[in-house]
Each structure stands twice: as C-alpha cells, then as structure tokens.
Amino acid sequence: MLGEVISIGDELSSGQRLDTNTQWLSQRLAEVGVSVLRHTTIADDLDACVAAFRNAAQSCQVIVVTGGLGPTEDDLTRQALAAAFHRELELDTDSLTKIQRMFEERGREMPASNRVQAMFPSGSAVVPNDYGTAPGIDLPVNDNQCRFFALPGVPAEMKQMWEQTVVSSLDAFVNKTGQSAGALHFHTMKAFGIGESDVELRLPGLISRDRDPKVGITVSRATITLRIAGRADSDESFAKLIAPTVAEIENGLGDLLFGTGNDRLETVVAQHLLSQQTSVATLEIGGASFLGDCLANVLGKSDDNYRGGLCFRNVDQADNYLRKFASLRNQSTERPNAATLSQTAEYWTDLCTAVREHFDADYGLVVAGYPGETEMASSNGTFPVNIALASDSGAHHETRNLGGHPDVLPSRIAKFGLDALRRFSK
Amino acid sequence: MLGEVISIGDELSSGQRLDTNTQWLSQRLAEVGVSVLRHTTIADDLDACVAAFRNAAQSCQVIVVTGGLGPTEDDLTRQALAAAFHRELELDTDSLTKIQRMFEERGREMPASNRVQAMFPSGSAVVPNDYGTAPGIDLPVNDNQCRFFALPGVPAEMKQMWEQTVVSSLDAFVNKTGQSAGALHFHTMKAFGIGESDVELRLPGLISRDRDPKVGITVSRATITLRIAGRADSDESFAKLIAPTVAEIENGLGDLLFGTGNDRLETVVAQHLLSQQTSVATLEIGGASFLGDCLANVLGKSDDNYRGGLCFRNVDQADNYLRKFASLRNQSTERPNAATLSQTAEYWTDLCTAVREHFDADYGLVVAGYPGETEMASSNGTFPVNIALASDSGAHHETRNLGGHPDVLPSRIAKFGLDALRRFSK
Numbered sequence: 001m002l003g004e005v006i007s008i009g010d011e012l013s014s015g016q017r018l019d020t021n022t023q024w025l026s027q028r029l030a031e032v033g034v035s036v037l038r039h040t041t042i043a044d045d046l047d048a049c050v051a052a053f054r055n056a057a058q059s060c061q062v063i064v065v066t067g068g069l070g071p072t073e074d075d076l077t078r079q080a081l082a083a084a085f086h087r088e089l090e091l092d093t094d095s096l097t098k099i100q101r102m103f104e105e106r107g108r109e110m111p112a113s114n115r116v117q118a119m120f121p122s123g124s125a126v127v128p129n130d131y132g133t134a135p136g137i138d139l140p141v142n143d144n145q146c147r148f149f150a151l152p153g154v155p156a157e158m159k160q161m162w163e164q165t166v167v168s169s170l171d172a173f174v175n176k177t178g179q180s181a182g183a184l185h186f187h188t189m190k191a192f193g194i195g196e197s198d199v200e201l202r203l204p205g206l207i208s209r210d211r212d213p214k215v216g217i218t219v220s221r222a223t224i225t226l227r228i229a230g231r232a233d234s235d236e237s238f239a240k241l242i243a244p245t246v247a248e249i250e251n252g253l254g255d256l257l258f259g260t261g262n263d264r265l266e267t268v269v270a271q272h273l274l275s276q277q278t279s280v281a282t283l284e285i286g287g288a289s290f291l292g293d294c295l296a297n298v299l300g301k302s303d304d305n306y307r308g309g310l311c312f313r314n315v316d317q318a319d320n321y322l323r324k325f326a327s328l329r330n331q332s333t334e335r336p337n338a339a340t341l342s343q344t345a346e347y348w349t350d351l352c353t354a355v356r357e358h359f360d361a362d363y364g365l366v367v368a369g370y371p372g373e374t375e376m377a378s379s380n381g382t383f384p385v386n387i388a389l390a391s392d393s394g395a396h397h398e399t400r401n402l403g404g405h406p407d408v409l410p411s412r413i414a415k416f417g418l419d420a421l422r423r424f425s426k
Numbered sequence: 427m428l429g430e431v432i433s434i435g436d437e438l439s440s441g442q443r444l445d446t447n448t449q450w451l452s453q454r455l456a457e458v459g460v461s462v463l464r465h466t467t468i469a470d471d472l473d474a475c476v477a478a479f480r481n482a483a484q485s486c487q488v489i490v491v492t493g494g495l496g497p498t499e500d501d502l503t504r505q506a507l508a509a510a511f512h513r514e515l516e517l518d519t520d521s522l523t524k525i526q527r528m529f530e531e532r533g534r535e536m537p538a539s540n541r542v543q544a545m546f547p548s549g550s551a552v553v554p555n556d557y558g559t560a561p562g563i564d565l566p567v568n569d570n571q572c573r574f575f576a577l578p579g580v581p582a583e584m585k586q587m588w589e590q591t592v593v594s595s596l597d598a599f600v601n602k603t604g605q606s607a608g609a610l611h612f613h614t615m616k617a618f619g620i621g622e623s624d625v626e627l628r629l630p631g632l633i634s635r636d637r638d639p640k641v642g643i644t645v646s647r648a649t650i651t652l653r654i655a656g657r658a659d660s661d662e663s664f665a666k667l668i669a670p671t672v673a674e675i676e677n678g679l680g681d682l683l684f685g686t687g688n689d690r691l692e693t694v695v696a697q698h699l700l701s702q703q704t705s706v707a708t709l710e711i712g713g714a715s716f717l718g719d720c721l722a723n724v725l726g727k728s729d730d731n732y733r734g735g736l737c738f739r740n741v742d743q744a745d746n747y748l749r750k751f752a753s754l755r756n757q758s759t760e761r762p763n764a765a766t767l768s769q770t771a772e773y774w775t776d777l778c779t780a781v782r783e784h785f786d787a788d789y790g791l792v793v794a795g796y797p798g799e800t801e802m803a804s805s806n807g808t809f810p811v812n813i814a815l816a817s818d819s820g821a822h823h824e825t826r827n828l829g830g831h832p833d834v835l836p837s838r839i840a841k842f843g844l845d846a847l848r849r850f851s852k
Contacts, residue, residue, distance in 0.1 A: 011644045013462050015452025016612075016653060018444075022467075026441025036439050037474065041448075041465035048463065055481075071623050072643065073634065105807050106829055111623045131831040156833040287723035289715045292737040297713035297798045297836070301740055308743055311718040311735040314727055321734060325751045372723045410723070 001174055003034035004060040006042070006052055008068035008077055009153060013043040021066045021155055027218070028162060031229055032184055033174050034062045044068065049080030057085075057146050062170065067153035069134040071114040077150050078119060078137060085141045087121035092135075095126055099133045127165050132157045138169060147173050184231055185238040189249055190263055191224040191256045192419050199224055202252040206245075213242050215249075222404070222412040223265070258422060265418040266294035272425040273305040280421065281359030282309040283351065285318050286370025290414030307359040315342050315368065322351065326358035342368075342386070349395035352388035363425065364390040367417035376406040383409075387417050389424055396424060427600055429460035430486040432468070432478055434494035434503055435579060439469040447492045447581055454588060456612070459600050459657065460488045470494065475506030483510075483572050488596065493579035495560040497540040503576050504545060504563060511567045513547035518561075521552055525559050553591050558583040564595060573599050611657070611664040615675055616689055617650040617682045618845050625650055628678040632671075639668050641675075648830070648838040649691070684848055691844045692720035698851040699731040706847065707785030708735040709777065711744050712796025716840030733785040741768050741794065748777065752784035768794075768812070775821035778814035789851065790816040793843035802832040811839050815846050822850060 005025045011017040019041060026036045037060055042048045049068070056063045068077030082089050096118035103110040117134050120126065127136030129152065137150040149166050151158045171184055191199070196219045200206070206215050206226075213230035228245055232238035250257065259268045273280060282291040292309035299306050312318040319338035322328035328350060341347040348366060356364025369385040382403035389396045398420065404412050431451045437443045445467060452462045463486055468474045475494070482489045494503030508515050522544035529536040543560050546552065553562030555578065563576040575592050577584045617625070622645050626632070632641045632652075639656030654671055658664035676683065685694045699706060708717040718735035725732050738744040745764035748754035754776060767773040774792060782790025795811035808829035815822045824846065830838050 009644075010642050011653070013452065013465060014456055014655075015449045015454075015462065016642075017644065017646075018446060018449045020444060023441045023444045026439065028441075030440060036441065037469060037471075038478075039439060039465070039467035043461075043463060045463075052464075072626055074642070107827060111627060113623050113626065154831070156831040160831070284718075286727075287719070289718035289722070289735060289737070292710075292715035293713070293719075293836070296715070296737060296739045297796075298800075299739060299798065300800050301712075301798060303739065304743070306739045308739075308747060309715060309735075309737040311715065311722065311737070313722045313725060313729065313732050313734075317730070317734055370723075372725065372727060374724075374726050410719075 001034050001062060002037045002060045003029045003062040003064070004038045004040065004056040005029070005036060006040045006056060006063060006065045007153070008042055008044065008049060008065065010043045010074070012041050012067070021153065021158055024155070024159065025064050025066070025162070027216070028167065029062065029064070031186065031216070031227070032167060032170050034170075044074040044076060046076050046080055046083070049076055050084045053080060053084040053148070057141055057148075061146050062173070063146070063148045064166075065148060065150040066158055069117065069136070069150060069152045071111070071117055071133065075116075078116070078121065081124075081137060081139055081148060081150060082121040085121070085139070087123060087139075089119040090122050091115075092118050092120050092126055095120075095135050098128075098135075102133055125169075127151065127161050129157055129161055130164070131160060136161050136166075138166070183233070184229065185235070187228045187238070187242055187246070188261050189226045189228070189246070189257060190259045191226070191253050192222065192258055192265060192415060194224060194253070194256050195219075196224065199226070199253070203249060206248065206252075213245055215245060221408050222415055255423070258419070264298075265415055265422060266298050269418055269422050269425065270295065270298040270305070272422065273299070274303065276425065277305075278362035278425065279305045279307050280363040280365055281307040281355050281361040282417075283318060283322075283355045283364070283366045283368075284309065284311045284370065284414075285315055285366075285368035286313070286413075287372030287375070288370040288410035288414065290411055291365060291367060291417055294414065294418060307361040310355070313372075315339065318351070318368075322354045322358065326354045328354040345397045348386050348388035348397045349390065352390040352395055352397075356390040362391060363421060364388075365417055365421055367414060370410050370413055373406070376409065383413075385413050385416065387420050389420050391424060396420065427460050427488060428463045428486045429455045429488040429490070430464045430466065430482045431455070431462060432466045432482060432489060432491045433579070434468055434470065434475060434491065436469045436500070438467050438493070447579065447584055450581075450585065451490050451492070451588070454593070455488065455490070456655075458593060458597050460596075470500040470502060472502050472506055472509070475502055476510045479506060479510040479574070483567055483574075487572050488599070489572070489574045490592075491574060491576040492584055495543065495562070495576060495578045497537065497543055497559070501542075504542070504547065507550075507563060507565055507574060507576060508547040511547070511565070513549060513565075515545040516548050517541075518544050518546050518552060521546075521561050524554075524561075528559055553577065553587050555583055555587055556590070557586060562587050562592075564592075611655070611661070613654045613664070613668055613672070614687050615652045615654070615672070615683055616685045617652070617679050618648065618684055618691055618841060620650060620679070620682050621645075622650065625652070625679070629675060632674065632678075639671055641671060647834055648841055681849065684845070690724075691841055691848060692724050695844055695848050695851065696721065696724040696731070698848065699725070700729065702851065703731075704788035704851065705731045705733050706789040706791055707733040707781050707787035708843075709744060709748075709781045709790070709792045709794075710735065710737045710796065710840075711741055711792075711794035712739070713798030713801070714796040714836035714840065716837055717791060717793060717843055720840065720844060733787040736781070739798075741765065744777070744794075748780045748784065752780045754780040771823045774812050774814035774823045775816065778816040778821055778823075782816040788817060789847060790814075791843055791847055793840060796836050796839055799832065802835065809835075809839075811842065813843050813846050815850055817850060822846065 005022045068075045100110045124139040129135045134152040139148040216227045289311035295306045315338040352364040352366040366388040371383045382401040431448045494501045526536045550565040560578040565574040642653040644651045715737035721732045741764045778790040778792040792814040797809045808827040
C-alpha cells in the first residue's frame with residue numbers, strides 16, 4: 001500500500017520553518033505497512049492544495065496531511081479537501097462544543113473565527129485533538145479505496161492524535177484491503193551511551209530489510225531506540241515471535257539498555273529512587289539545568305525524592321555559594337581558585353559530597369560543563385564535562401568530552417549525568 | 427517567478443533521514459526573487475522522478491533538484507532528466523578527467539561506475555563540484571522558459587555549488603525573463619502573551635492573501651512570529667515599503683512585541699541585563715527549571731548577570747530551604763505552613779525578595795507551579811502559576827492560569843516569567 005505525506009504552509013514552502021512532521025509520519029507509516037512514495041509541501045493556496053490532494057489520491061491509498069487546520073483565513077486544508085472531492089462542509093456540533101469549552105477553561109470567549117474548526121467535509125470522521133482547538137479530519141475517498149488523514153501542524157498535537165486515533169484506524173484500513181496477517185505489534189527497547197553505527201557493529205544482521213521481525217533503529221537526542229515490529233494475533237504470540245530478537249539485542253548491548261516502551265532515562269531513575277525510597281539533589285554548572293527539569297518533572301508533587309537543585313553559570317559561582325552556605329571543604333583563604341581546583345578529581349567529589357549534605361539527600365549529583373550558546377557557536381568540537389555522584393558508599397567522578405549539534409548537546413550532557421545515577425542507584 | 431524544490435532518495439521518503447537542504451534552498455530562492463510553490467520528495471524511482479520533473483516544469487520556472495547524482499544504480503536524477511525532456515546522455519570529457527583526478531589524488535583508481543557522473547543530458551551545462559565527484563546539471567527546458575538545477579544531496583557540496591555557480595546563473599535567468607520586481611525580502615516581528623486568533627482580532631485585515639506586503643503569522647512554543655514579505659530592489663526601499671505595516675503591527679500589539687528577526691525572549695532579556703549591567707537569580711518550583719536554562723545559556727561564561735538558580739518540587743521544600751539558608755521572613759514556629767501562606771500575594775513577594783538577597787542579585791525571579799508529568803497526565807485543564815519579581819524598586823506578583831500541551835506547557839510557563847522580567851527590566 002502506497003502513501004504520501006503532504007504538509008501545508010507558507011512558512012514551510014518558503015523555508016521559514018523546517019518541517020520535521022513529515023519525517024516522523026513517514027517512519028510511522030512504514031510501521032503500519034505503508035510505503036511512502038512521495039512528500040509534498042505546498043504554500044497556503046487553495047488551488048495548489050486541491051491539485052496536490054487530487055494528485056495524491058491518483059497514486060496513493062493513504063495520504064496524511066499536516067497543517068492548514070487553524071482558525072485563520074490562510075488555513076485552507078478543510079476547504080481544499082471539500083473542493084477536491086466535491087463534498088460540502090458540515091458543522092459538527094460536538095466539535096464546536098468541545099472547542100468552546102476549551103476556551104472557557106482558559107477563561108476566554110471563543111473568537112468567531114474558531115467556528116470553522118468544527119466544519120468537516122461530508123463523509124468524514126473527526127480525529128479528536130485533546131490538546132488544541134483543531135480537530136483532525138479522516139476522509140475516505142475513491143469509493144473508500146483511498147483515505148486522507150488531515151492533522152494539525154503542531155507536532156505535539158499531531159503526534160498525540162496519531163497515537164490515539166489514526167494508527168488504529170489506519171491499521172484497520174490496511175487490514176481490510178487484505179494485505180496483512182494479524183495486527184501490527186511493536187516492542188521498543190532503549191539504549192544510551194552508544195552511537196547508531198556502534199549498535200550495528202554489535203548487532204550485525206539486525207537491520208536487514210528482509211528480516212522478520214523487522215528492527216528499526218533510530219536515534220533521538222542521544223537515545224537509541226530499537227523498535228521491533230511484527231504482525232501477530234495476540235500479545236502472547238507477538239512476545240513469542242520476538243523473543244529470539246530481544247535476547248540477541250540484550251546480549252549485544254548489555255548494560256547500555258536502560259528500558260523498554262516509553263521509558264526514558266529520567267523515568268527509570270525516578271523508579272529506582274521511588275522503589276528504594278532514596279533521594280537526590282543536583283548541582284549543574286554551565287548553560288543548562290536539565291537534571292532538575294528531568295527529575296522533578298517525573299516525580300510526584302509530594303515525593304521528597306528530589307530534594308532540590310542549584311544551577312550556576314560557572315564553577316566560581318558554585319564554589320562561592322557552596323563555601324558560603326554548605327560544607328564545601330578547604331575554606332582557607334590561601335586555597336587555590338576554583339578553576340585550578342576543578343582540574344582534580346578530588347574537587348569534584350568534594351562538590352558532589354557538599355551538595356548531598358547541603359540538601360540532606362542520599363545522592364548528590366553534579367554535572368558541570370554545559371556549554372552556553374556563545375561557546376557552542378564558536379566551536380564545533382567537544383566540551384569537557386565533569387560528572388560527579390556522591391552516595392553513602394562514597395563518591396564517583398568521570399570526565400567526558402562530549403559534542404554534538406547545539407540543539408541536542410545540553411540534554412545529551414544531562415543524560416550522561418542521569419545515566420551515572422541510573423548505574424549507581426540500581 | 428515560481429519555483430519548486432525536489433529532493434530525491436529512499437532515505438528521505440522513508441523518513442530515515444531528515445531533509446534540511448530543501449529549507450535552505452527555499453530561503454535562497456526567495457532571496458533571488460523566486461517564490462517557492464512546492465517541495466516534493468520522491469524515492470529513488472525512475473518513473474516517479476520523470477513524473478515529478480514534468481509536473482514541476484508545467485507550473486514552475488525554476489526547479490532545484492537535490493540527490494540522485496551518485497555513481498550507484500539507485501542514483502537516477504541524470505537519467506530521469508534526460509528521459510523527462512527527451513535528451514540524450516552525453517559524455518563530458520572535462521568532467522570525466524576531473525573525477526579521475528580526484529580519485530588519483532586520494533590514491534585510488536576510479537571505479538567504472540563513477541563514469542556515469544560525467545554524463546550530461548544534451549543541452550545542459552556543468553555545475554562544477556569542488557568537493558565531491560558529482561558535478562551538478564544546469565538544464566534549460568521549455569524553450570528556455572524553465573530551468574532545472576540538479577545538485578548533490580550532500581549539504582556541504584550542494585551549498586558550495588549554489589554559492590559558487592547557481593546563484594549567479596539563476597539571477598541572470600530571473601532578470602532576463604523580466605517577471606521579477608526586486609528580490610524578496612523578509613522582516614520578522616515577535617510577540618508573546620497573546621494567541622494567534624487574538625492577533626487577528628487586534629490586526630484585522632493584516633493577513634489577507636491579496637495584501638501587499640504579505641504578512642504571515644505563525645506560532646511556535648507560545649511565541650507569535652509575524653513575517654512581512656515584500657519585493658524590493660534594496661534594503662532601504664524594502665524598509666520604506668513595509669513601514670506602514672510595521673507601524674500598524676506596533677500600534678496593534680504594543681508591549682506584546684518583544685523583538686525582531688531571530689530575537690527570543692531570553693536573548694532580549696539577556697540584552698537588558700548586559701546593557702544595564704544588572705543581574706538576576708531565579709527560584710523555580712514544580713516540575714521544571716527552564717529559567718536557569720534560558721538565562722545561563724544565552725549569557726557568556728564569565729558574565730555574572732545570571733547569579734544562580736534554585737529549583738524544588740514543591741513550595742514546602744523551597745520554604746524550608748529559604749528559611750534555613752536565606753532571609754525569608756516570618757520564621758516563628760507558629761507561622762502557618764507554606765501551603766496556606768502561598769495563597770497570599772505577600773508570601774510570593776517575600777519569596778522573590780529572599781531570592782534576590784540570597785544571591786545578591788538586582789532581580790529575584792520566582793516562577794512556581796510548573797505541573798510535573800503526573801499532574802499534566804491527570805488534567806487537560808489549566809494550572810495556577812505564580813510569578814513574582816523583586817527589584818530595587820519593590821516587588822511584583824501575578825497569578826495566571828496556564829494550559830497547553832504537556833510538551834509545550836513548561837516552557838510556556840517559564841516564558842511568562844521571562845516576559846515579566848523583560849517588561850520590568852526595560
């Protein structure tokens with residue numbers, strides 16, 4: 001079954017904004033058995049949209065459209081779908097009520113322009129949007145031989161709607177056409193601390209196209225995702241089908257694997273802390289403070305497992321603060337400055353120990369050396385990062401040279417800190 | 427003059443790799459006066475390439491193709507161009523010599539398969555490639571009314587070839603056909619604290635499609651971008667052309683506008699702090715600590731304008747900490763608990779004042795009420811957020827109910843804190 005992904009918007013066709021939805025959707029379409037033939041991006045233009053939709057329906061059976069569902073005059077996807085396939089636009093009162101309620105919850109009255117978001121081409125179904133005012137459109141055309149899914153361009157909304165509604169409707173559509181054996185199942189395994197090509201070296205033959213079950217490897221923000229896909233009649237038979245593949249991956253990657261499914265490093269670490277009833281406090285130095293985000297965010301509001309965090313721009317600031325308010329050792333005035341001290345492992349173990357005591361936590365975690373935007377802009381190389389972790393059994397320190405794209409590097413650095421906590425809190 | 431960008435490759439259509447060339451090329455085409463009508467991405471398939479090329483030549487005058495110029499069997503761009511426009515493929519001996527020399531310089535013999543890279547559709551010109559073995563193709567079709575430029579997919583090679591050869595050929599072509607009135611210019615204005623549809627209410631008629639200059643409105647992570655586009659012969663005449671539009675936007679949005687071009691809230695705030703030589707310290711309560719990220723990240727490593735940050739999961743933790751280590755008032759043991767106190771504005775102004783003093787900063791900024799993942803998962807509504815800012819002229823406090831998609835909400839909340847700092851530090 002062939003597919004096309006169409007994205008709509010002047011901001012995309014003009015190059016003002018980079019489209020990342022289409023890549024994500026192409027990966028998801030492959031997973032449900034749709035080969036993507038073409039991507040098309042068009043400006044906010046009714047005739048161009050109509051032509052693109054008709055053209056897509058001639059060669060593809062599944063077309064996913066993103067963008068153009070907003071409330072403004074330049075949002076034309078619903079009108080273009082109606083025009084391309086000779087449908088009327090009809091009001092869906094349930095959708096209208098939902099949109100009005102969303103505005104009420106935010107203490108605002110719905111602008112009249114948002115009413116258009118409750119209009120649907122006749123014969124289409126609503127794809128609910130729990131996070132925004134634009135519901136999506138599920139429109140069968142060509143005597144139900146071809147199916148359009150129109151989703152908002154906001155990636156978070158689009159992805160949630162895909163997972164919640166589109167993927168199962170699409171699987172049913174693909175199955176109905178009789179090309180599939182059993183429902184599509186996925187099993188996801190996650191690894192950290194290794195590159196994509198190293199995975200392939202450790203697991204030769206895993207990524208062959210003809211392999212059954214298929215394994216897709218993707219990297220996102222330094223986390224490796226191995227997604228095993230196969231068709232099976234039940235969860236049990238799927239588990240049996242993939243067992244040898246899972247064992248092969250576990251043998252090849254060992255402790256680099258940190259979880260499955262939707263696990264993230266921080267959720268795995270939070271589970272350790274909750275099950276052991278231990279706590280952590282953090283100190284971050286440089287241009288970011290991701291540890292606090294990651295850990296506080298995944299722990300419950302009343303959980304005291306995250307004791308608190310400090311962040312500073314440079315080591316001197318942290319050093320001054322911890323000598324003033326905490327128990328950082330070597331307080332004599334003849335003490336070398338922080339820049340000199342920070343060349344030694346001992347300094348970092350002192351720092352994480354001071355953080356642990358200051359916040360009365362079981363673990364004191366320090367990640368130092370996040371480059372700020374200025375430093376990243378003036379270097380394509382790597383940056384020295386110090387990671388130090390204190391616990392009741394002593395302190396661990398490591399220095400790593402880490403590099404990567406500026407958009408990804410800070411969270412990549414934070415993840416090495418989280419991964420140290422994961423390994424030592426197990 | 428209308429343009430299309432076509433990218434070719436299974437790795438793109440399948441979503442394995444993200445295409446960034448097309449965005450870059452669309453921006454460059456706009457600069458030479460070509461409005462990009464469409465982007466198309468197709469798999470390595472001869473028929474699909476031929477169809478896409480013919481389709482493009484029907485509606486556009488400038489078509490830039492990337493990818494498919496390699497030496498392997500799945501590289502089909504030159505064959506598809508020849509087939510689409512009924513040309514023979516002819517050997518260019520200069521190109522062949524150059525390719526052979528490149529291999530010699532690397533100490534290798536040219537594989538026979540690379541000979542195809544010296545084959546060109548009749549009537550085309552060579553676009554030299556100084557960094558790789560694949561020269562590009564400059565092919566006029568439709569009685570010289572339409573021009574194809576085929577370039578390699580490797581971004582570094584493609585960009586160098588564009589700058590060195592394509593841009594001037596294209597400019598000559600665009601001028602000769604006399605359809606352009608100056609190059610397309612963009613002016614970008616940024617606003618925060620308002621929704622997309624509210625912008626339209628405040629600025630009726632601004633986004634009409636027939637408007638000249640055109641104004642596009644986009645939202646990304648709660649920031650509104652207004653992009654004014656117009657054709658002009660120079661920066662000066664463009665500035666004159668858009669002056670009434672800029673004034674209309676400034677009148678309509680007032681203090682909601684925070685910058686232009688690539689400005690972000692945090693870079694604008696950092697500029698305030700740097701130019702006034704003032705400093706800020708932050709306290710964040712809840713499941714995130716974005717203020718530290720944003721501010722430390724955009725300030726230089728030696729700048730002391732960001733004094734430091736604290737983050738906690740809940741108000742009690744922050745309250746305990748600031749009573750123990752800082753000067754948070756009302757330390758008597760009969761004092762009501764933090765949960766009760768935090769219902770009053772006075773408590774928040776006490777907190778931000780304590781933070782300001784604790785870090786010896788000019789501004790003490792508190793953002794409290796980031797929902798963690800658990801809270802966001804169990805509610806699609808809004809969350810009460812307290813923002814408090816202390817300066818030498820007193821303290822400001824506001825409570826807002828903020829909602830949105832979980833992926834976006836924490837940074838949206840942080841931006842309201844940054845925006846308070848922007849407004850009060852001006």
